[in-house]
Amino acid sequence: MKWLALLAVCATGSLLIYGVSDFPDWGSANSPANGGVEGAGASISEVFIEETETLTKVPNIVTAVLADYRGYDTMFETVVIFAAGMAIFAIIRVMRDTEQTQDKTQLDSSVDGDHQRIIVGTTCRILIPVIQLFALYVVAHGHHSPGGGFQGGVILGASFILIGLAGNLETAMQRFSEKQFVSMACIGIFIYAGFGLLGQFLGGDFLEYGVLQKVLLTDGEPMARSHSMLGVEIGVALTVTAIMFAIYANLASKGELKNGL
Amino acid sequence: MEHFNIVILVLLVITALLALRVKDLLSASMIFGIYSFLICLLWAEMGAVDVAFTEAAVGAGVSAVFLIATVYNTKRRSSD
Numbered sequence: 161m162k163w164l165a166l167l168a169v170c171a172t173g174s175l176l177i178y179g180v181s182d183f184p185d186w187g188s189a190n191s192p193a194n195g196g197v198e199g200a201g202a203s204i205s206e207v208f209i210e211e212t213e214t215l216t217k218v219p220n221i222v223t224a225v226l227a228d229y230r231g232y233d234t235m236f237e238t239v240v241i242f243a244a245g246m247a248i249f250a251i252i253r254v255m256r257d258t259e260q261t262q263d264k265t266q267l268d269s270s271v272d273g274d275h276q277r278i279i280v281g282t283t284c285r286i287l288i289p290v291i292q293l294f295a296l297y298v299v300a301h302g303h304h305s306p307g308g309g310f311q312g313g314v315i316l317g318a319s320f321i322l323i324g325l326a327g328n329l330e331t332a333m334q335r336f337s338e339k340q341f342v343s344m345a346c347i348g349i350f351i352y353a354g355f356g357l358l359g360q361f362l363g364g365d366f367l368e369y370g371v372l373q374k375v376l377l378t379d380g381e382p383m384a385r386s387h388s389m390l391g392v393e394i395g396v397a398l399t400v401t402a403i404m405f406a407i408y409a410n411l412a413s414k415g416e417l418k419n420g421l
Numbered sequence: 422m423e424h425f426n427i428v429i430l431v432l433l434v435i436t437a438l439l440a441l442r443v444k445d446l447l448s449a450s451m452i453f454g455i456y457s458f459l460i461c462l463l464w465a466e467m468g469a470v471d472v473a474f475t476e477a478a479v480g481a482g483v484s485a486v487f488l489i490a491t492v493y494n495t496k497r498r499s500s501d
Contacts, residue, residue: 223471310475311471314478315478315482321486408483408486408490411490411494
């Protein structure tokens, strides 16, 4: 059976490598994305590189593509993360109280446990505000520098995970309870979809940010698109933060959300 | 830059094989984190800074923690 699996892996691998040989060279100016197809006008990369600055006033083209030109795609990526979190809830989360877990809490708060926590606890107390500040910077500055909702959300979620790892899960859950992270995950998607629907109510298409200038009170469509991208990124960040912490909390405590690792 | 790429690609293959071969699942998840950081270096070198950032945050940071949390609650030794 093992040899059969190895054979299957080798066959698939060689087929993939054979497929790669058909790709254009890395960074090639003549690839369909960069050079365009003959007789079809400017290529899509050219349009993005030349028009993004004037159309959206966003220097980071990657964010503009992600949140504006392909906003629909990114919205459902966020929904995928949300669905993954909900699936983990459905599979692992248990809703009953067990006797065993309560004994473990008393063991944990013994003198020995407290001694170990001084170094780790102090380090985390200094480190966590810096991590969270950096995460907020990554979210807020996502359309000017590398970063954005996904990365910032993961870093913000990781800071809560660090609280759970350094102390116990209950300390982290006091700051970020189950009720809070589940509703935060929903609010994030609502913000994203809300920006899309708002555009529709104002007479545009779904996720057409240009028409939002009447609501956002900006001068001109480009700034409205830039601000909407920030709003959408904040929605993504909320969902990702909440789901990352929810997944950790469920995995670490076998779904009981009590004293994890 | 060619040499840099080759070194990283060789290290990638080594870490990928090691992560499969190692019996201790905790070390396997740490090696997986190293793999993510190496590939993150590769993205950064190609100029895809956004992808590299995501790889560093998700691949090397959070998913390593998820794997360790899972190993902690299941069994540490791999059976095959």
